[in-house]
Amino acid sequence: MTNDLVIGMAGAGGDGVVSAGESLIAAAAEIGYHAILTKSFGPQIRGGESSCRLRLSTAPVLNPGAPLDVAVALNWDDFLRFGAELPVGGGTLVVYDSASGVAPDRLPLAGVVPAEAMAVPVAALAREAAGTEKAKNTVVLGLLAGWLGLPPGPILGGLRRKLARKAPEVLAGGERAFAAGLAYADAHPTREPRRLSPPPAGAGGKLLADGNEMCAAAAIFAGCEFFGGYPITPSTEIMQLLARDLWRYGGTVLQAEDEIAGLGAVVGASFAGKKAMTATSGPGLSLKTEMLGLATIAELPLVCVDVQRGGPSTGIPTKSEQSDLFQAVFSAHGDVVRPVLAPTSVADTFVTTVDAFNIAEEYQTPVLVLSDQEIAQRKETVDPIDTSRLAVVERLRPAAADLEDYARFRHTESGISPISHPGMPGGNYLAAGIEHNEKGAPTASGEVHARMNEKRLRKLDPLKQRSDLFDLEGPADAPLALVAWGSLAGTAREARRRAAAEGLKVKLLVPRLLYPVAETVYDAFFRSVQRGLVVEQSHQGQLFRLLRMFVDVPRGLERLARSGANPIRPDEVLGQLRQMAMALQRVHEDELQPQE
Amino acid sequence: MSTSPISFKAPAFRSELKPIWCPGCGDYGVVQALYRALAAVGRPPHEIAFVSGIGCSSRIPGYTTAYGFNTVHGRALPIAQGIKLASPELLVLVAGGDGDGFSIGGGHVAHAIRRNLDLTYIVMDNQIYGLTKGQLSPTSPRGLQSVTSPYGSIEDPVNPLLYVLAYGAGFVAQGTPADMSGLADVIEQAIRFPGFAFVNVQSPCVTFGAAEAQLRQHKAEMRKLADLGHDPSDRMAAMELAQEYGRSLHTGVYFRDPAPRPTYDAAVRERRAALGAAAPSRRQVLDRFRPKA
Numbered sequence: 001m002t003n004d005l006v007i008g009m010a011g012a013g014g015d016g017v018v019s020a021g022e023s024l025i026a027a028a029a030e031i032g033y034h035a036i037l038t039k040s041f042g043p044q045i046r047g048g049e050s051s052c053r054l055r056l057s058t059a060p061v062l063n064p065g066a067p068l069d070v071a072v073a074l075n076w077d078d079f080l081r082f083g084a085e086l087p088v089g090g091g092t093l094v095v096y097d098s099a100s101g102v103a104p105d106r107l108p109l110a111g112v113v114p115a116e117a118m119a120v121p122v123a124a125l126a127r128e129a130a131g132t133e134k135a136k137n138t139v140v141l142g143l144l145a146g147w148l149g150l151p152p153g154p155i156l157g158g159l160r161r162k163l164a165r166k167a168p169e170v171l172a173g174g175e176r177a178f179a180a181g182l183a184y185a186d187a188h189p190t191r192e193p194r195r196l197s198p199p200p201a202g203a204g205g206k207l208l209a210d211g212n213e214m215c216a217a218a219a220i221f222a223g224c225e226f227f228g229g230y231p232i233t234p235s236t237e238i239m240q241l242l243a244r245d246l247w248r249y250g251g252t253v254l255q256a257e258d259e260i261a262g263l264g265a266v267v268g269a270s271f272a273g274k275k276a277m278t279a280t281s282g283p284g285l286s287l288k289t290e291m292l293g294l295a296t297i298a299e300l301p302l303v304c305v306d307v308q309r310g311g312p313s314t315g316i317p318t319k320s321e322q323s324d325l326f327q328a329v330f331s332a333h334g335d336v337v338r339p340v341l342a343p344t345s346v347a348d349t350f351v352t353t354v355d356a357f358n359i360a361e362e363y364q365t366p367v368l369v370l371s372d373q374e375i376a377q378r379k380e381t382v383d384p385i386d387t388s389r390l391a392v393v394e395r396l397r398p399a400a401a402d403l404e405d406y407a408r409f410r411h412t413e414s415g416i417s418p419i420s421h422p423g424m425p426g427g428n429y430l431a432a433g434i435e436h437n438e439k440g441a442p443t444a445s446g447e448v449h450a451r452m453n454e455k456r457l458r459k460l461d462p463l464k465q466r467s468d469l470f471d472l473e474g475p476a477d478a479p480l481a482l483v484a485w486g487s488l489a490g491t492a493r494e495a496r497r498r499a500a501a502e503g504l505k506v507k508l509l510v511p512r513l514l515y516p517v518a519e520t521v522y523d524a525f526f527r528s529v530q531r532g533l534v535v536e537q538s539h540q541g542q543l544f545r546l547l548r549m550f551v552d553v554p555r556g557l558e559r560l561a562r563s564g565a566n567p568i569r570p571d572e573v574l575g576q577l578r579q580m581a582m583a584l585q586r587v588h589e590d591e592l593q594p595q596e
Numbered sequence: 597m598s599t600s601p602i603s604f605k606a607p608a609f610r611s612e613l614k615p616i617w618c619p620g621c622g623d624y625g626v627v628q629a630l631y632r633a634l635a636a637v638g639r640p641p642h643e644i645a646f647v648s649g650i651g652c653s654s655r656i657p658g659y660t661t662a663y664g665f666n667t668v669h670g671r672a673l674p675i676a677q678g679i680k681l682a683s684p685e686l687l688v689l690v691a692g693g694d695g696d697g698f699s700i701g702g703g704h705v706a707h708a709i710r711r712n713l714d715l716t717y718i719v720m721d722n723q724i725y726g727l728t729k730g731q732l733s734p735t736s737p738r739g740l741q742s743v744t745s746p747y748g749s750i751e752d753p754v755n756p757l758l759y760v761l762a763y764g765a766g767f768v769a770q771g772t773p774a775d776m777s778g779l780a781d782v783i784e785q786a787i788r789f790p791g792f793a794f795v796n797v798q799s800p801c802v803t804f805g806a807a808e809a810q811l812r813q814h815k816a817e818m819r820k821l822a823d824l825g826h827d828p829s830d831r832m833a834a835m836e837l838a839q840e841y842g843r844s845l846h847t848g849v850y851f852r853d854p855a856p857r858p859t860y861d862a863a864v865r866e867r868r869a870a871l872g873a874a875a876p877s878r879r880q881v882l883d884r885f886r887p888k889a
Contacts, residue, residue, distance in 0.1 A: 030887045161888060207885035220881045226682050228674075247871040249878055252681045252864055257707040261674035264667075268678025271665055272645065272686070276678070294668050350882070387879055422645040422663035422679065422686050430613075430657060430664040433650075441613055442658060442666070 001197045003058045005148060006065040008086040009140070010051035011074030013044070016137035021052035022379070023141055023162065025208060027154035028054075029381045032203030033196075034061045037379040040085050041318060049078035051086060056148075058199050062345075062490035064378070066569045068092050070148070070194065072140055074122065076100055076108050084567065091115050093190055095143065097122040097136075116191050120184060129180040130173030138174050142181020149195035152182060207382040211349045211375035212237035214382075215305055216245075218353030219277050223392055224303075225251040226276040228265035230258055230284060233317040234373040235307035238279040259287035263304065267291055270300040271431055273421030275357060279305040282324050283313065285368075289331045292366050296336050296456065298431045299409065299419070301360035301367075301395055303353070308372040308486075310564040320374035321564025322486050325542040328368045329515045335453050337460055339363070340515040342370040344471070344489035346380035351390065352512055355469065358393035363459050364419060370514065372537070374487035395419050398427055407438040409452065415459030464518040472525070474500065474507030480580055481525070481532035481557075482508045485543055488568060492535045495573035504581050514543065517550035531556035531580040535573055539563045556580075603638060606631040613658045622799030622811065623652060623720055625773020627659050630689075630718075632776075633784035634660075637687070644687045647676040649701060651693035652727045653720035653799065662689070670701025673708045673717065680713050684861040687787065688714075694721040698754045699734040709763040709792050711860040716786045719756060720799040723809065730804035737842055740806070757838035757850060760794045761831065766853035767793035768834065770846060773800075774814035778847050785849060791856045798845060814845060821848035829854040 007024070009017040021037050028035040033056045042048035055065040067089030073079035073096040079086065088094065088109050096102065098119035107117055120143060126135040138159065145152050156178060163171040209217070216238045219227070227242045229235075243253045252269075256262035262278050269276040280288065285306045295302055308324045310316030328340045339359050343352035353369060360367040398406060398418035403426035410417045417438075420427025430440040435449045443449070463469075471489070474496055484492035489510040496508045509525045511518070526532075532554065534544040541561030547553055560576060562568055609631045617623050634644070644662035648654035650669035657664030667675050676690045697705060697719045708715065724742065725731040731744040734754045741748050761768055767789040771779035779797065786793035800810045824846070827833060834851035 026887050205886065207882060208887055209885040213885070217881045217884065221878050223878065226678065228678060247867055248874065248876060250868055250872045250875070252868065254677070254681060256674060257704065260671060261677075261704055261707070264671045264674030265678030265681065267667075268647070268665075268675035268680075269682035270678075271663075271675070272679045272682035274682040276682070290668055291671065298665075382885065385882060387882065421683075423643060423683060425640070425642045428642050428661055428663050430611075430666060432658075432664075432666040433668050434666055440664075442655075 001193070001195050003197050004065070005056045005069045005194070005196050006067070007054045007056070007070045007072070007144065008051065008068040009072040009074070010049060010079040010082055010086060012078055013047035013050055014134070015074045016134070017072070017074060018050050018052045020137040020141050021054050023155060023158045024054055024144070025379050025381065026158045027150065028056055029206040029208040030154045030204060031151060032199035032206065033057060033381065034059060035381045036061050036064050038064045038374065039377065040082060042081065043318070049081050051082045053086065056196060058197050062494045063570065066571070070095065070144070071114070072096070074136060074140070076102060080108060088112050088114050093118065093194060095120060099123050118188065118190065125180045125184060126177055129176040132173065135173055135177035138177035139181040142178040143185045146182045146185025147190050147194050152178070207384060208379060209346055209382060210237070210377055210379045211343065211346045211371055212307065212377065213241055214346050214349040215279070215353050215369070215371065215376070216241035218350045219303070219357070220246065220249055221387065221390070221392070222354045222357035223275045224277050224357065225274040226266060226269035227251070227278065228254040228256050228269070228276070229262040229278045229280065230256055232259070232281045232284045234309055234376050235279040235281050235305060238305060259284040260291060263288040263291040266302050267295050267300055270295070270302045271298070271421065273423070275301070275361065277303040277305065279307065281307050281309050281317070282311045282315070282327065285324060285327055286331070292338065293332050293334060293336065294433045295366040296332070296338055297433055297435070299364040299417070299456065300431070301364050303356045303360050303367050303369060305353070305369040305371060307376040308370060316565055318373070319565035320372045320487060321538060322372055322488065322536050323538040323542060323564065324370060325514060325538070325546065328370050329546065335457065337457050337516050338366050338368060339460065339463060339513065340368045340370060341469070341512055342486045342514055343375060344486060344510055344512065346375060346378065347382040347385065348512070349375060350385060354390055354392070355512070358391065359463065361393045361395045362416070363463070364395060364416060365460065370486065372486050403427055408440050409436060409438045411438060411451065411455060415455045460516060463513065464516055464520065466513060466518070467521060469511070469513035470518070470521050471510040471512070472507065475505055476507065477528045478505040478507040479528060479530040479584055480504060480506035480577060481529040482506065482535060482573065483511070483532065483543070483547070484508070484535040485511055485514060488535050488537055491568055491570050492573060494570040495577065498570065498574050499577045504577055506577055517546065519551055522547060522551040526551070526554050529554045529557070531584055532558070533573065533576055534559045534561070535568060536561050537564050537568065604635055604640060606635040609634045609641060609660050609662070611659055611661050615659055616655060617652060618803045620802040621652070622722065622773045622797070622801070623656065625776060625779065626653070626718070626720055626797050626799055627656055629771070629773070629776055629780040629783055630660070632780040633787060636784045637787050639687045644689065645676070645679045646689045646691070647672045647679065648690070649692040649696035650727070651696050653691060653693040654696060656691050670696050670699070671704070672696065673701065673704040676715055677708060677711070677713050680715060680861050681864055684865055689716050689718070689787070691718040691720065694719060694723065694733050694735040694756065695725055698756055698759070702734070702754070705760065706763045709760060709765045712766065712791050712857050713861050714791055714859045716783070716793045716795070718783065718795045718797060720797050721756060722799050722801040722805055723753070724801050724804045726801045726804050753842060755838065755841045756796050757841050758835060761835050761838055761851060765794050765851070766791040766856050768850040769794070769848060770796045770798065770850065772798040772811070772814045772818055772845065772847055774811045774818060775847055778820065782849060785852070789852065789856070791853070791859050818845045818847050821846050821850065828852045
């Protein structure tokens with residue numbers, strides 16, 4: 001029995017491996033396993049190769065895991081196209097269609113001999129049971145349920161829901177295909193047992209969502225009333241969910257003619273007094289830059305989500321990267337600070353997006369949320385979130401006294417001025433991209449400009465004290481450290497826990513607030529640190545460089561950074577931590593040598 | 597909220613800000629005509645959102661007592677649409693220059709028209725970039741010598757009237773400050789029109805504009821469309837007359853759709869009412885992610 005299993009499947013576009021993965025994770029959520037499902041496709045719009053990886057565990061899972069415990073290749077050419085995304089190791093059980101004619105001792109895998117290979121007549125079983133090879137994926141579900149010891153009930157239940165609208169003979173065929181896979185697994189047990197331990201009692205009924213869905217749901221929760229945007233991979237699902245559901249909550253969705261107009265409409269809706277959001281990816285954020293500057297100087301709250309993908313330009317639209325940090329932080333003319341947040345998992349996307357709305361409304365500023373394709377499009381089981389503990393913040397409205405001689409941009413101690421909106425009698429003012437005095441009147445006065453810049457920056461200072469926007473784990477006096485953000489936070493968390501289990505003294509800092517840089521949080525964290533790694537998915541190591549700009553980082557802080565679509569796995573982080581620990585040990589021993 | 601019992605006279609719409617326009621600028625006439633039109637319509641200033649882009653003319657919201665938004669170059673229309681969709685009960689006005697509307701922001705005009713939000717878009721067309729001191733504009737005539745076309749322009753101008761008619765605008769008119777009552781009248785009609793309404797104002801630039809395009813010439817040359825016997829319900833006739841843009845100065849209403857199309861904002865209100873009837877609690881939003889047993 002094992003507590004943690006990683007399954008990777010690949011096939012041609014019509015083989016339904018992703019659909020099989022979705023059936024399994026839905027069953028897992030119902031049964032009570034923790035799970036992450038990632039999907040990967042070739043560049044084709046339809047057809048072409050597709051794959052998924054599913055990690056199932058009795059304990060919370062932090063990243064998609066590697067290498068595979070079970071690899072399913074419905075078609076070898078398609079499987080091999082995914083390379084490092086479906087890593088086969090010495091412990092892997094490889095399942096493939098015997099129709100491929102490949103001998104179990106001659107698998108087309110370079111440099112690795114898997115633990116076990118099972119050639120199964122998948123297509124033949126599907127034809128026999130359901131009369132169509134379309135049921136191949138259902139045969140695979142039966143095989144996996146059998147070999148891994150997953151309860152068939154929830155998987156079959158999911159299958160029935162999925163096929164409910166099809167002809168009755170399709171469902172009957174599917175049920176027979178599942179049974180055929182199950183029977184085959186019973187008759188052909190694996191050499192090594194692969195069964196997954198049952199989940200703890202009462203763990204069932206988890207939520208199941210991907211990051212984009214969570215982001216959209218959080219917007220609804222936070223009171224968003226307007227979404228304007230333009231379709232762009234991999235953020236489009238946010239707009240799609242809201243286009244279906246925001247209306248039900250009294251909101252409006254506009255698919256604009258371009259990225260600029262999408263954010264423009266959001267700026268307008270915010271001026272009109274409504275909570276508003278847009279979502280995009282790197283190229284869209286480039287186009288939105290000028291409009292974000294307008295929101296900054298007009299002090300209008302809004303949330304702009306950037307689901308990062310490989311860049312620059314079109315880059316790799318379907319794969320994850322963390323290379324938009326510099327753009328998010330620095331793409332503004334003028335003296336601008338705008339808050340940048342990053343979610344660290346699907347579940348955290350909910351909390352972080354709500355935080356983004358709250359910060360936008362409280363400080364009257366655009367807030368950027370830097371999600372990434374990995375989090376945005378992977379499905380995760382999520383333990384129920386206690387939303388009653390989450391505050392929903394509203395912008396500061398003018399009181400009757402404020403409206404007597406209303407000054408929209410009045411200097412206050414906090415730098416935050418009460419904000420009116422059209423329709424409010426007595427609150428009439430001129431909002432503008434042009435510099436303005438407290439009343440909103442345009443000005444070219446250097447003195448007014450300096451005071452207004454100071455106001456717009458000062459009002460954000462309290463953010464740097466928000467320790468709740470940072471996750472810390474490990475002993476406070478650890479000499480070894482990891483810093484990671486976004487989807488890489490899960491990788492770093494797992495590496496740290498494994499390192500701690502080996503006796504290494506290592507701590508981890510995960511910033512959900514990336515900008516403004518909270519110097520005091522980092523100063524306190526780095527005080528004990530002699531060696532450390534900033535783990536991130538970008539060629540330059542953008543967070544590493546940003547920290548060096550604002551913080552006195554320890555000399556021994558390095559980056560483990562790599563371009564997108566080249567996943568960084570916990571093993572690798574752990575390996576580097578071990579080397580760093582050994583180097584520290586050597587330094588320590590050298591210090592103990594008697595001096596000449 | 598749509599009408600107010602209190603009547604507002606023209607001065608109620610004039611703000612305390614002193615315009616930065618050059619003495620004699622056509623835009624003074626536009627803002628005066630607008631005060632008159634707004635007084636005639638009678639909505640209180642706080643129920644009006646007035647959005648502009650960048651350019652001399654885009655300063656205009658600040659000279660009114662409405663809620664103003666002087667935005668960025670070319671983007672007044674998307675921002676105005678966001679306002680109107682967020683709060684359909686507001687009267688939303690949009691203004692800008694020829695560069696704002698037909699050069700940097702040209703791409704947005706077609707979409708505002710096809711969506712048909714109930715907006716009034718006033719373009720102060722002076723055929724030159726005045727704020728940046730005399731460069732070629734998208735409506736500058738071919739051959740115009742300017743600081744960026746010192747040997748004469750070698751491109752044809754945009755025809756704003758044909759452009760908006762071709763995209764299906766329900767109300768299209770032209771005015772000039774040389775005829776103040778005519779200008780106030782078309783602006784008022786545009787505001788009252790239920791749907792996207794466009795008013796092109798030939799608003800001369802006294803500093804950088806052509807000598808033959810000043811108010812004195814306008815007075816002498818302008819011809820009222822009504823006097824030409826034009827039927828404003830005839831879109832094809834309107835397009836025929838609009839071809840004369842740049843050659844003759846016609847004023848009045850080119851086209852007023854006799855059967856106005858439904859507006860986007862009305863459709864939005866209906867959809868919100870239809871889909872929002874159940875009004876689920878935002879607090880329960882995560883229930884959608886519970887696996888169905």
